[in-house]
Amino acid sequence: MDKRWLQQQVLERLAADLLLTEQAALTAHETATHEENIAENKYDTLGLEAAYLATGQARRAEAIRQAIAAWQQFRPRAHDDTLGIQVGAxxxxxxxxxxxxxxxxxxxxxxxxxxxxxxxxxxxxxxxxxxxxxxxxxxxxxxxxxxxxxxxxxxxxxxx
Missing domain, CATH: 3.10.50.30 (Transcription elongation factor, GreA/GreB, C-terminal domain)
Structure with a gap:
């Protein structure tokens, strides 16, 4: 099993997820701040909902960035029977x-x-x-x- 290849595949997938999430956050932010979405009454919540969505997408993007950093620092080692299964196995x-x-x-x-x-x-x-x-x-x-x-x-x- 090629662990370095697996690590690279995870990093590539995370990078693709980050790109999609950042694009979604940008779109939601643009929707939230667009002049047509300014609330005209208390029932007009499209701008507010888009702002919540943008915040959630930004948090998701940050979580993915943290995962990418952890996976970039990760160095899978050969299995050691004396230690049993460890991270990297x-x-x-x-x-x-x-x-x-x-x-x-x-x-x-x-x-x-x-x-x-x-x-x-x-x-x-x-x-x-x-x-x-x-x-x-x-x-x-x-x-x-x-x-x-x-x-x-x-x-x-x-x-x-």
Whole structure:
């Protein structure tokens, strides 16, 4: 599993999300401040609603910038069996129905699905319920986590 490639894919996706979010914030700001949207009475709230939307989009853009900074500083290391699964691990899990899934444990803000050489990979952070359950586990360990409304159980098949 090429962790540097995965990191680059996360950064590219975050950069694209940031661009869209900044454009949405700009559009909402322009709508909020446009002269045609000045409230004529207390029921005329288009400008106010656009201002709330612009604020929300600006907050989202800042969160994405923070995620980009965390992912740029992130240096995935080789898995160390003595430490168990840590941030930076790529982990293959298997469930009771013998379905396998790959998870890449990274910094906050990069939760997404990617594909590497035809293999789907779920990128999660250590703050996610599954991420917390994985920390410190080793190959062969069973993990269980609750993601409402389901209880998920896996065995750690491989960690790199």
């Amino acid at each position: 790529a982990v293959c899990l298997v469930d009771a129905q013998d379905r396998r899934q790959w998870v890449f444990l990274g910094p906050p803000g990069g939760s997404m699905k990617l594909e590497c050489r035809g293999q789907p990979i779920q990128v999660i952070s250590a703050d996610a319920p599954l991420g917390r359950a994985l920390l410190g586990k080793c190959v062969g360990d069973d993990i269980s986590t609750e993601i409402e409304p389901h209880r998920l159980q896996f065995e750690v098949l491989q960690a790199t």
